[in-house]
Every structure is written in structure tokens, then in C-alpha cells.
Amino acid sequence: MSVDLSQFHQVFYEESYEGLDAMEQGLLEMNVDAPDDEIINTIFRSAHSIKGGSGTFGFMQVANFTHVLETLLDEVRSGDRSLNQTTMDLLLVSVDCMRDMLQALQNGEEPDMSNADDLRAQFEAILKNEDPSQALAQSANSKEGSDSGQPPSDKSGGDGAGADGKNGWSIDFIPEPQLLQTGNEPTRMFRQISELCDGNMSVTVKTDNLPSFSSLNPEHCFLNWHIDVHAPLEKSVIDEVFEWVIDDAEINIYPLGQSCEAESQKIQESEPDKQVTPAAVEPIAVTTSQSTDEKPKAPQKAAAPQESSSIRVDIDKVDNLINMVGELVITQSMLGELGENFDMGRVQRLQEGLAQLEHNTRELQESVMKIRMMPISFVFSRFPRLVRDTARKLDKKIDLVMSGENTELDKTVMEKLGDPMVHLIRNSMDHGVETPEERIKNGKSETGTVELKAYHQSGNIVIEIEDDGAGLNTERILQKARENGVISEDANLSEDQVFDLIFQPGFSTADVVSDLSGRGVGMDVVRRNIAALNGSIEVFSQKNKGSRFVIRLPLTLAILDGQLVQVEDQIYIFPLVSIVESIQYQGSELNNVGGHSDVLQLRDEYVPILLLNQTFGIQTENDDLDESIIVVVEADGEKIGVVVDELLGQQQVVIKSLEENYKKVEGISGATILGDGTVALIIDVSGLSKLSVTSLKDLDRKVKNHKAA
Amino acid sequence: MSAAAQESVEIEKIQTTEEGLATQQYLTFLMNDEEYGVDILAVQEIRGWERATMVPNSPSHMKGVLNLRGTIVPIIDLRDRFQLPSVDYSDITVVVILKVDTDKGDRTMGIIVDAISDVYDVPIGKVRTTGVAENRNSHFIKGLVTVDKNMVILLELQKLLTIDD
Incomplete structure (x- = not known):
């Protein structure tokens, strides 16, 4: 029976990522001076599962690396070692490192081991109670195997003896009779070796110990094997294969071509404390470069790059x-x-x-x-780490307070929310919260606070990102906007309009473009991303009190609360969230500006008017606006009045893609199927307002051309 | 498979089976008294014309979208597409729903034609790919074939269903 392990790879990756998240979270929560046993146990368990999993699937780079980590954690867990900040930082970095390795493997690439090797050298130094920073310097020629609790490892000085394994290995595998009862299957191990060496191996079975038929116990294993591996594998890789049967079998591994006696003698002597004694290991280790070249061949073929995602459902x-x-x-x-x-x-x-x-x-x-709903903590969980690292980089003291992590949100929305939120939080920390000195000068506590809140509000999910920093600097925003020509020199803007400027493309008030800000992702991208999710973003700010960004999102992308409207014989749907109000047309409220565009006087505002039948090119029989309805909608902070013939009912509609078989249509975000089976189009309000602007410009151009002629 | 790749495979097929009697089935329909044929494997269904929902600011041959069992399917008027004189839709006007694997994934689309004609077994070797004069519609045409002394124009669906021009 052959099981294709690659079918489980995806599960392994997902579990490992979850394990890494758990480790990261645990490390961030841990108080270095008084570590909580439960947290250490959690971290240890995660590391252990990742090691076990990667070993099973043959991802030896990960397994070997995690092993060192696990050893250290084990010592901490049993109280033999106390933690310090350096170790904690190293552990956090190693979480990142493992994530990178797993990602590389998932994409079917060769993981970059240079980081991992450096880290491992540092961990080993800690295990030896040396200064890890020195180890880093020596890591290139550090020799291993001398650590306690360290298995013979694949990194070695590569002195003469290292060449020994180049031709391959001979393995004598002499199991105890009860091997099979412990659930170990020799053929599985052979297959594993065969995969490692691409089938360049021979297995000879020895039946010397086979008893006579009458005394044969069918549940016992009486066979011995001799295996020749014709590939320059690393000894530790072979060791790994037999790791589970080490207690139930006699295993002699020696370089191919050498006399069995000489080598095996040596190994056998050291077998009982093999893990501790370096002597037996050193002569037969090969260099790292070889190991990374050779080892992952088999698993890599299996792990074709694939992007499938799954969710866990309660x-x-x-x-x-x-x-x-x-x-x-x-x-x-x-x-x-x-x-x-x-x-x-x-x-x-x-x-x-x-x-x-x-x-x-x-x-x-x-x-x-x-x-499809998942708690928003899936997004939130990455922020403590982000805040910690960023604060350190910025030399600021910042606390992150989160609430409402259990608020549920559609998975698709969540995936697209991550990047805008990272950007907003970075912004708050970089531009919002001041340095400790400044804060003290302004009479605030030294430590700044960034607060993340999520809650439900009338069918929407609201996410707030608030800081108690300096607030938006209106003068500087205005100055910058004038410099960039975003607004004219004499423009007189309300405070809200000024704040809104930060969402304009190419707008940055940061005096110095650090590696935190100025990554080419501006606030305009944040707004666009959120608008793409049918959401909105607002900013509130008070000088010296701080700023607050409020993101409003629909709970799900698949369903929409819609207002059905009729224009001639066509039915369109407005997203209910975008509608501010609907009013009956009364001629007196309409004012004509410059002969072409109409505006509606709505209390103390003027709202541009757009005729849906004109914009969409629907043939009309009468262009009398009496009896019409004006639906006032808001998009990107701008209001427009859309003239339709009639308001029909409100209903929830399932959003269908128009692009699947056709293409994107300006002003339309999708389609849906009404109760009678016909298709109705859903209006993209922000696209509509752009459409109206362009049609006005068209008109304007025509007028100018006309004049020129 | 990309459109280009598929094309080359088909050309190969045409060349290698010249002596053989390998045939391909085509569904034919009438339009402006000409007979056009489409690969029958691409035909999803044939339905009567019903009013489609208009799509704003679309080209004139795009007659709107229909609900085909939960999928939104665009409907194009082939007469309009080929710039043939247009006719009023009647009870016998039919919509042929076609599904083709394009380089943008599977695409489903309906074409409005005058009437359905027949299904023919066309020997692949008999399809004449040359001799079609270059005109504005020639890139939609795969080749010509003679069936019962009548000419049938075989359509290149890949091109026809990619509507982003």
C-alpha cells in the first residue's frame, strides 16, 4: 500500500502556520522575568508539532532547525534554563525564519538556509551557555554534535572525513522481533530512503534468524536487512528515517565500501549514548552545502506550487x-x-x-x-508583533489595546482587510504617536496607545484604529496639498475636507520617508481597497489628542441589501448603505449651473444631479422630470443625486459576477437575479459619480471645441 | 490551453487526417440567407429569444445579459457583430448558448441568429481554410466547407467570444 503524502502537505502547512501563530502570540504575551508555564508549554507544543510534521513529510531543513529550538524550549520548560530578552528576540526571529522556510517549501522552492543556519548557531551557543553573538561570527566553522541533547547534525567543518559519505552508505538494519508490534513498518522506511536517494539503493534481506515454521510467531519480525544507498546523502538524514525505531532495532550505518566491522564497531560502541557523543558522528558527517542540495529532492517534486485555501468551521x-x-x-x-x-x-x-x-x-x-464568517482575530492577531517591532524600530513606547476580536466577518473581506489595516496601524505609530520625549513635553504619559476596536453596527462591521498621538496637522496637510497642486492656493476648506486630503493619491506629509511610511502604498490605496469591499473609511482627528480612523464594511461580499429602482423598463439596484435619502422631484429645488449641469439644493448643500437614463443611454419617451425620484447617494465622501423614475422595494440580493462571462462595466458593480428570474444590474455608486464627472468633461470639451470652431 | 495553442493543435489535426475520414460535428444556423456552423461540442443549449437586461454603454451588438440557471450570460447579436442588415426579432429567432475555453477561462455567451438549420458531420480534411477573402469579419471565420452543394461558413468561436475589442 502506498500513500501519497503530498495530499497532506496543504494540511501540514496550514497547521504549521497556525502553530507558528500560536508560538508568536505566546512569545509576545510572555513576561520574560516570570514566564508562565502554560505559555511555554504552548510554544513548546507548537514547535514540537512542526518538527514532527516536517520530519514526517521529509522537510528536513525545517525539522532540523525546529529541533534546536525545541531543545532550548524543553530546557526552559523543565526549569533548567531561564529566559532573557535576547533569547526571546531570537525565538521571535526564528518564528519568522520558519515561516519563510515553510512558504518557500509550499511554493516548491528551495528554502534559503543562510538565516536559519545563523539562527541555529546562535541557539546552539545559548545551549552551550555561550554568547550567541559570538556564535554568529563563528557559525561558518562551528562544529556540532558536541552539544548535549543534540542529534548528530548535518553541519560540520568538513574536514577530510566529511568526504566519507560521498559515495553512499551501507546500513545494517537488525530489528528486535517486536518491531512490528510498535507500529513500525520497515518497508515504509525503505521507501523513504529510496525517495531520498532517487531509488539508487539496494536492499538485501537476511533470513538467517528465521525460525522453523512451527515456532514462527507471525507477529514477530525475524528478518534483517542490509541496505546500500548509492547517493551522497547526509548521515543525519538516514538517522532521521530510523529515528522511531532506534530503541527497537540495531542500526549500523557506515560509508559505502568501508568494511562493516571497522565502522560499525565504532558506532556500536557509541550507540547507547549516540546522541551525546560526538566522536562517532564527526567522521561521517558531510558539509551543509551538500545536504541542502541533496535532501529535499524527493519532497520538492511532490509539493507542486498550489494555491488552495480552506477554512476551519465550528x-x-x-x-x-x-x-x-x-x-x-x-x-x-x-x-x-x-x-x-x-x-x-x-x-x-x-x-x-x-x-x-x-x-x-x-x-x-x-x-x-x-x-464563511470568521472572528476578526485572524487579522488582529498579527498586530501585536507588528506594533512591538515597529515601536522598537521607531524608538517609541507604544501599547496596543484590542477589543472585539471575536467579531465575525466574511473570510474574503478579512483577507483583503489585512493590508489596509497594517498600513493604518503603521501610520498611526509612525506619524501619530510622538516620541517619548515629545509626549512628556506635551504633558502625556511616556507610552503611547494604539487602540483597535471591532464591532457590529446595523449590518455593518466597524473597525476603529485610534491613537492618542499628535493628531493630523491641518496646516501641514494644507501646505503640502498646495505644493502638490492638489488644491488651489486660495481654496478654503472645512476641517473634514482637509482631513480627506490625506486620501488623495501621491499625498504624504511625512517629512522623512522612512522604511515604514513611503512604501508606495498610500492612503489612497487604503481607501481604494476598502471601497473595493463596498466599505468606507473616515478620519477624525484632534490636535494633540490623537486621530481615529473608522472603517465600515459590509459583513459579507456575497449578499447586499439593495434598493430596487426603475428607470423606464429597466430595474437597477442601489446598495442600501450608499443611499442617504430619496426625495420627490420638485422643480424649484433644481438650479442650473452654467447651462449644463444641474445641482440640487439639499438644505445647505448643493448636490450634483445625474440622470440615470442619460448616463446609461436608456431611451426615454419623455424627458419631463415631474414625478421623478431623486436618490441621493454618497460615495467617497461626495454626494450625488441620481434621478430615477420610481422606487421599488428593498430586498437582499445575491451578487453575481458580470465579469465572469463579459467584462467590467463602468458604473455597474455586478448583477443579480430577481424573483421572476430576470437579471438586474447593481449600481456601483463611486463608479457612477466618476462616470458623471467624465460625461460632464466630455460635454465641456464639446462646448470648447464648438467655440473654437 | 491558450487560444494560440489550441489553434495550432487544430491546424495539425486538419493536416494529419487528410486521408482519413475523421469528422467533426457542426451545428449550423441561418443568418442573412447564409449558413454558418459552430462546433457542436461548444453548444450548451438553444433557446428562444427573450428580452435580456440591457447593459449600459455597451456596443450595439451587445444585447444584454440573461440569467442562465444562476449564471449571468451576455447575449450578442451576430448580425450586428458581422455588420449585416438587422432584422426584428420574431418567434423563430433563436439564441445559441456557447461555452468556449478561452485564455481567460471558460466563457459562456449567447448569440442571436435567425434560425437553426441542421447538424452536419464535416470531414475535417474537407474544410478549406484558404480562399477566404480578407474582410473585417474574416478573423471570426475558421474555414469553409461544402455540404450538399451548399457552402457552410465555420466560425472561430475563440475569437468570436472574446469581446474586449
């Missing part, structure tokens, strides 16, 4: 779903029965049945939607 949600489907089946059979013997006397029953069906369907829809 079992309650699944049970709930199964219940609903059960009910749906019952309703369906009831209706089926009703349909078979139907007479008009049973209309009442039919109506009841249909009502129940509707009820079931809606509940089912809601439950299915819930499956």
Missing part, C-alpha cells in the same frame, strides 16, 4: 446546517405528497407548505453565510 455551525437541511427535506416531501393528490381544498396546506419552504430556505442561506 462544528456547531455544521450541525446547525445539517438540521436545516433535514427540515428542508421534510418540507420538500410534504410538498411532494401534496402535489400528488392535490385538489383545491388543500390550497391552504399548500400555502403553509410554501411559507415553510421560504422560511427554511432563508435560514439555510443564513447558516451557509455564517460558515
